[in-house]
């Protein structure tokens with residue numbers, strides 16, 4: 001029987017697993033997933049650290065994956081991956097025996113580089129993982145006054161990325177600042193607070209097109225949220241953020257940390273020197289054809305978003321199915337486009353669909369209650385139905 005191994009079990013990995021099981025019954029394909037966590041945190045929900053209690057926040061966005069794995073007849077290995085041997089087609093973890101594969105899907109995401117900026121550490125709080133968001137939500141309950149800085153770290157991409165990008169995960173940071181503004185207005189504390197968003201990109205929301213950037217700039221201005229672009233971080237302390245050009249005094253700072261690739265993937269000879277996995281337009285490794293990568297880990301300046309990871313997963317699995325069963329037509333190549341729904345006020349959201357950064361001419365921007373409710377419905381179906389992934393792009 002053929003063996004598929006999937007590394008990582010969040011947006012990218014879960015979508016790969018779902019498609020593998022849609023195309024290959026358990027009698028034809030043995031599927032193993034390896035992840036260091038048995039629970040998935042639905043990260044888009046973590047922005048509500050800004051307006052929800054810590055007790056309410058994390059249970060609402062946590063999926064116990066055991067049901068998902070059992071239902072789809074997937075063998076789960078709960079361990080830390082340390083290496084891939086592409087010549088022997090083996091995955092090595094810290095305690096389990098080596099895991100052989102016929103096809104390997106890498107969906108291990110990007111790595112937070114907390115040590116890339118002097119003074120930056122997890123204790124400065126953030127929203128990227130459940131434990132960080134819970135901590136942020138707890139502090140938010142007691143501190144409503146002062147200067148609040150929302151800082152996006154740079155992405156350490158590979159020099160050949162075209163177009164170049166400067167920040168990997170700015171969207172949730174902007175959403176968090178808007179939700180914090182809204183929360184402070186609701187509890188009548190906004191007058192005591194100053195909110196600033198800091199980004200290394202030259203333009204807010206660099207992956208969106210000009211119409212979305214214009215709308216977003218207007219929203220931020222209307223809500224009295226300052227924006228600092230082209231930030232070059234030097235140092236962060238309890239009371240200030242030092243940039244190359246200026247220093248911002250602060251009482252609180254909320255981070256999306258700098259993002260990079262994974263050293264263990266580079267050491268395994270499957271990633272570039274920056275730790276990102278190179279792929280073709282069908283998400284296949286150019287050197288090792290039985291390896292695919294999807295999601296944030298790919299060595300491309302494609303949107304590092306859950307939606308992209310899910311689209312890429314569908315293409316990668318169909319591509320492998322095509323190589324196994326020659327009669328099936330090959331899937332379309334991946335075409336990067338940003339799909340982003342930003343909750344900015346109660347019952348309303350900004351919908352952005354854009355491929356302008358990648359040379360296209362498509363841009364849709366819609367500020368309306370419908371995107372808000374569509375996002376709620378998506379989250380509900382993803383999380384409440386225990387990771388069944390009923391909605392596939």
Ligand SMILES: Cc1cc2nc3c(=O)[nH]c(=O)nc-3n(C[C@H](O)[C@H](O)[C@H](O)COP(=O)(O)OP(=O)(O)OC[C@H]3O[C@@H](n4cnc5c(N)ncnc54)[C@H](O)[C@@H]3O)c2cc1C
Nearest residue numbers: 008010012036044080081108109172295296304305306307
């Ligand atoms: C606060 C926040 C809000 C967001 N909001 C949105 C949104 O609204 N819409 C959207 O589209 N995107 C959003 N994103 C981006 C989205 O979450 C990511 O793009 C997406 O999670 C990437 O999925 P992935 O599967 O590639 O990687 P990840 O989600 O990073 O998953 C990687 C998995 O691999 C596992 N792993 C990694 N290394 C190892 C190892 N060595 N051993 C074992 N396991 C390992 C990890 O445990 C993890 O489970 C948001 C991100 C954040 C931080």
